[in-house]
Amino acid sequence: MSRTILSHVIALGALTGAFAAESPKAGPSEAQAVGAFEARVKEYVALHEKLEATLPKFAEKGTPEQVDKNQRALGALIKSARSDAKPGDFFSPGMQALVKRVMGEVLSGPDGKTIKSSIMDENPGVPKLAINERYPSSVPLSTMPPEVLAPLPKLEGELEYRFIGRRLILLDTEADIILDFTGEVVPR
């Protein structure tokens, strides 16, 4: 029965996705933004895998020194390969508009207050975010409620969405670097 529920969740996600793509409000520009985002993610994952293949595998490691060394090496390779990266490469204006709309809808729903407090739990934010920088070690990872994850484009590889303060970031969890971030998308 839970599988049925899950299938409904997935169906709702698909419906929401389809809706996002077909909605007159969202229009073709939002669908286009999602398409471009997904293509950019795919391209990035290919780059990540190519660079990662030049390093010893994480799973063969185990000591903190080895894990840390590998992670920093991968981060440096990615940083160098993306030296021209800039804000908006992933979160284009169209994607930011989509994220803002999704957050507005999720947070104005009946569970909005609970979802917002879950996102903002131990999430004070940082004054400055930078592309290609390591995730700040003093900042806990925000919780990502399923209701927020479902309507966002599905990610591949080791990528995750997280919130830092009121901004959504795209994080490469294996290299521990921030690939992109939005403006404030969680309303005050």
Add this chain to the structure above:
Amino acid sequence: MRKPHSLLAILSVVFLLIAVGNCAGVQTTGGPATVEAPPAGSTAIVPLPNKSGSLKFAVLGDFGTASKRQYELAAEMAKFYTGFKFDFVILVGDNLYGAERPQDFKAKFEDPYKPLLDAGVKFYAALGNHDARAQRYYKPFNMGGELYYSFKAPNEKVRFLVLDSTYPVPEQIAWLEKALKDSSDDWKIVYFHHPIYSSGERHGSDLKLRETLEPLFIKYNVSVVFTGHDHFYERIKPQNGIVHFVVGSGGMLAVGDILKTDLTAKGFDTDQAFMAVEISGDKMYFNAISRPGEIVDSGIIERRILPKP
């Protein structure tokens, strides 16, 4: 502007109606887990039987601070181990606070638990919101490079399912359902960081996570759930037949954070604490032990039993 909102609202309502309809049909496959414990205010203690051949483990959460108190609780664990040889320790997350440089793994994990590590005690970690994702590759945490995973206990028919509650993507929930469904073990024990029942003032129950996970726990006969995140020890009264513990008291401590609620069977928020647990047949014996070595809670849980066909 309004039309798309209306369409989405209709779709959401349709979905909710279908989901609610299905939830209404969710049946408890086994009977409820039951707890025997000394009454409130009593100083009686239910001892761990320490039987040969039983499964023995410890539970620890929110510990990686490198503080004097973390080390003192770790020393108490090592002391307790001399009389109660637990096979492994389950970690309910927030394994390292702040920086995670190699020297931090040493100061916040390897040094305090050295006597246990040297004795061959294994640790199986779940990740909390303070934990970098790379911890899954750290050998002593036995995560096999996975953010969520399961393992079978070396003795008794016990399966542990370890979740990543900070990022509950649909793939993880589907994995959990399959793992629960495929398990024919008598005891199904799930642990993760964010409590779905807690009387914490700071965090409290994660209601959205509860909506997602609890129907599966009920359906697939989970008897016990361990979590952390709130910095105290709390045993929750059985909820829908399942016993929940919050054990976020391994290093961090939120003194006086347990609110008076109907959830609490026993709460302890005045010192650090860990749990020692023993499973023998259908019974789980538990002790919660404070930093000075006092047993602050104890009891016996009888697992959920499937009705005979």
